[in-house]
Amino acid sequence: MTTRIDTRFAELKKEGRAAFVTYVMAGDPDPKTSLEIVKALSKSGADVIELGIPFTDPMADGPSIQAAGLRALKVGMTLKKTLDLVRDFRKSDNVTPLVLMGYYNPIYIYGVDKFLADAKSAGVDGLIIVDLPPEEDDELCIPALKAGLNFIRLATPTTDDKRLPAVLANTSGFVYYVSIAGITGAAAADANVVGDAVARIKRHTKLPICVGFGIRTPEAARAIAEKADGSVVGTALVDALKNSLDAEGRATAKTVNAVAELTAALAKGVKGAQQAAE
Amino acid sequence: MNIAKPNSYRSGPDERGHFGIFGGRFVAETLMPLILDLEKAYTAAKADPAFQAEMNGYLKNYVGRPSPLYFAERLTEHLGGAKIYLKREELNHTGSHKVNNVLGQIMLARRMGKKRIIAETGAGQHGVATATLCARFGLECVVYMGAVDVERQQPNVIRMEMLGATVVPVQSGTRTLKDAMNEALRDWVTNVHNTFYCIGTVAGPHPYPTLVRDFQSIIGNETKTQMQEIEGRLPDSLVACIGGGSNAMGLFHPFLDDPSVEIFGVEAAGHGLTQLHAASIAGGRPGVLHGNRTYLLMDADGQIQDAHSISAGLDYPGIGPEHSWLHEVGRVNYLSATDDEALAAFQLLSKLEGIIPALEPAHAIAKVMELAPKRPKDHLMVVNLSGRGDKDVPQVGDILRGKK
Numbered sequence A: 001m002t003t004r005i006d007t008r009f010a011e012l013k014k015e016g017r018a019a020f021v022t023y024v025m026a027g028d029p030d031p032k033t034s035l036e037i038v039k040a041l042s043k044s045g046a047d048v049i050e051l052g053i054p055f056t057d058p059m060a061d062g063p064s065i066q067a068a069g070l071r072a073l074k075v076g077m078t079l080k081k082t083l084d085l086v087r088d089f090r091k092s093d094n095v096t097p098l099v100l101m102g103y104y105n106p107i108y109i110y111g112v113d114k115f116l117a118d119a120k121s122a123g124v125d126g127l128i129i130v131d132l133p134p135e136e137d138d139e140l141c142i143p144a145l146k147a148g149l150n151f152i153r154l155a156t157p158t159t160d161d162k163r164l165p166a167v168l169a170n171t172s173g174f175v176y177y178v179s180i181a182g183i184t185g186a187a188a189a190d191a192n193v194v195g196d197a198v199a200r201i202k203r204h205t206k207l208p209i210c211v212g213f214g215i216r217t218p219e220a221a222r223a224i225a226e227k228a229d230g231s232v233v234g235t236a237l238v239d240a241l242k243n244s245l246d247a248e249g250r251a252t253a254k255t256v257n258a259v260a261e262l263t264a265a266l267a268k269g270v271k272g273a274q275q276a277a278e
Numbered sequence B: 001m002n003i004a005k006p007n008s009y010r011s012g013p014d015e016r017g018h019f020g021i022f023g024g025r026f027v028a029e030t031l032m033p034l035i036l037d038l039e040k041a042y043t044a045a046k047a048d049p050a051f052q053a054e055m056n057g058y059l060k061n062y063v064g065r066p067s068p069l070y071f072a073e074r075l076t077e078h079l080g081g082a083k084i085y086l087k088r089e090e091l092n093h094t095g096s097h098k099v100n101n102v103l104g105q106i107m108l109a110r111r112m113g114k115k116r117i118i119a120e121t122g123a124g125q126h127g128v129a130t131a132t133l134c135a136r137f138g139l140e141c142v143v144y145m146g147a148v149d150v151e152r153q154q155p156n157v158i159r160m161e162m163l164g165a166t167v168v169p170v171q172s173g174t175r176t177l178k179d180a181m182n183e184a185l186r187d188w189v190t191n192v193h194n195t196f197y198c199i200g201t202v203a204g205p206h207p208y209p210t211l212v213r214d215f216q217s218i219i220g221n222e223t224k225t226q227m228q229e230i231e232g233r234l235p236d237s238l239v240a241c242i243g244g245g246s247n248a249m250g251l252f253h254p255f256l257d258d259p260s261v262e263i264f265g266v267e268a269a270g271h272g273l274t275q276l277h278a279a280s281i282a283g284g285r286p287g288v289l290h291g292n293r294t295y296l297l298m299d300a301d302g303q304i305q306d307a308h309s310i311s312a313g314l315d316y317p318g319i320g321p322e323h324s325w326l327h328e329v330g331r332v333n334y335l336s337a338t339d340d341e342a343l344a345a346f347q348l349l350s351k352l353e354g355i356i357p358a359l360e361p362a363h364a365i366a367k368v369m370e371l372a373p374k375r376p377k378d379h380l381m382v383v384n385l386s387g388r389g390d391k392d393v394p395q396v397g398d399i400l401r402g403k404k
């Protein structure tokens, strides 16, 4: 099976550049604006889009993404509406890879088999589920692979060489290397340290390795893109979105543009990177 | 639900931390290596007689165990049925059963060379116990506590600070125990290299539900011996309140394979089961939160709902996974008591026995008030008096004087 993710990374490899991966929360600040934001991401240079599934208890997220989830929940966002958003997005963009990222409970409650069928038909390409380590692969990872979706795993600074094979075993699409031990929105990682970690993981897999957590600026995105196959930016985009809202947390005329402009600047950073020789 | 009866109710969990479909290890990858280390360290400690001997020394001379099994004569007379015994966990150093577990985990942390301890707390009893043992062993201690709970359990906040702990009021989400646990997990992910997470109840990712249960089982084991000495036989029933379920599991577990013993867990029904409450078994269904699959209060989209209880220690939208399993296999009966019932029980026990209970075990007493009169006079009923009410005196005082 080849997903849009596989196709996109194959193209990027030919172009000889790293991927720019963006994260925003589905339904933030409202479903309609959120759809416009997702469309703007791909138009402004995002190579892969991660879309957060709102959850009340995001244990691995910092204050910015916690607040984004709560904004989305407040206006009635659900997992079902998140899939609707993906379906609407696919009407105008059938090539940009889209990955849902979140926590397991909403999916478990939706029903795993029904979720996988609905996600696939909506146009989702992959899943990143923070609280499903390889020890719980029977829950969703194996069924997702069977349903033709990529299951993208997080590798972290605490994932040592002994554990890496287990983490990589059922991973597909790409590997998401979390550059620091911590939550989203925390301090940035040093690009050289990240480079060593990427090299270490590359010894165990041929999959592309994207790096996220703590990347906020075009310069940082570029520095990471020189060491890895992709830079992931989330909190900075969510903050740009939030700063464009009115006092009640509602979208303004500036909201979509605020995210689009930062996306374009970050994409330029990533595209300016000199890729390390393979 | 139709589930085959197991040969033993005491053999769980399996090697992946499952009690039936419940339990498991639903955590971020960053934490996974640590959880595996903890499991290894715990298995080694359990097999090491020196570990048990050291624990026993502190349990006796620092905690003050064994705690008495006390015949509540006036409560028994008043209710006119079963003979009621109180397992006096409120007499432990720090005032509740929480210290049994904390001692065990701090010993483990020391063996693992961890110098920084974090904990979540609701009523503050687990936080106080953790702050106490950190003071005793010279460890850094950070306690996460929902801002709402910081407000309603002030005496414990002051105690923790006096003991040298840093109390962090948690402003996210519903600002109660569930959010304190989220925040503790976020701290742990960030400080994995030097930090030990001391969980306060039989919940969280495997192996926590098991190790907390094992450390708390001293309650049930002592009860068994003491009842044998006093009455020459097993008790007929056990009653305990349930927040996450650690004091209940500690009392119940040693008796699970004694079929003559009826077992009752009491959840917090808050304003009533049709309104805001914290009774996950009565009002919830299986879901995944805080590292394990268990009964949770949530909406149709799988979003976790606000719990409510007058008692900060029971104000949690989940329950330990082994309880969920014991419910489904039908070994334990899960009941619930409202805020008002707990308040009435709080006053009754204070006036009849001269023991001011914490609001948490007041929920257990509330159900004893219903169960005991329906049982014969030779029925032996044990209720776990999991903590003392000092921390609740200001809050209950305000309520009784009509201030809140």
Ligand SMILES: Cc1ncc(COP(=O)(O)O)c(C=O)c1O
Pocket: B096, B097, B122, B123, B124, B125, B126, B200, B201, B202, B241, B242, B243, B244, B245, B246, B247, B248, B312, B313, B314, B358, B360, B361, B386, B387, B388
């Ligand atoms: C005295 C007391 N009893 C019971 C509880 C509830 O916890 P658990 O169900 O784990 O025993 C608490 C929690 O704070 C408590 O302080």
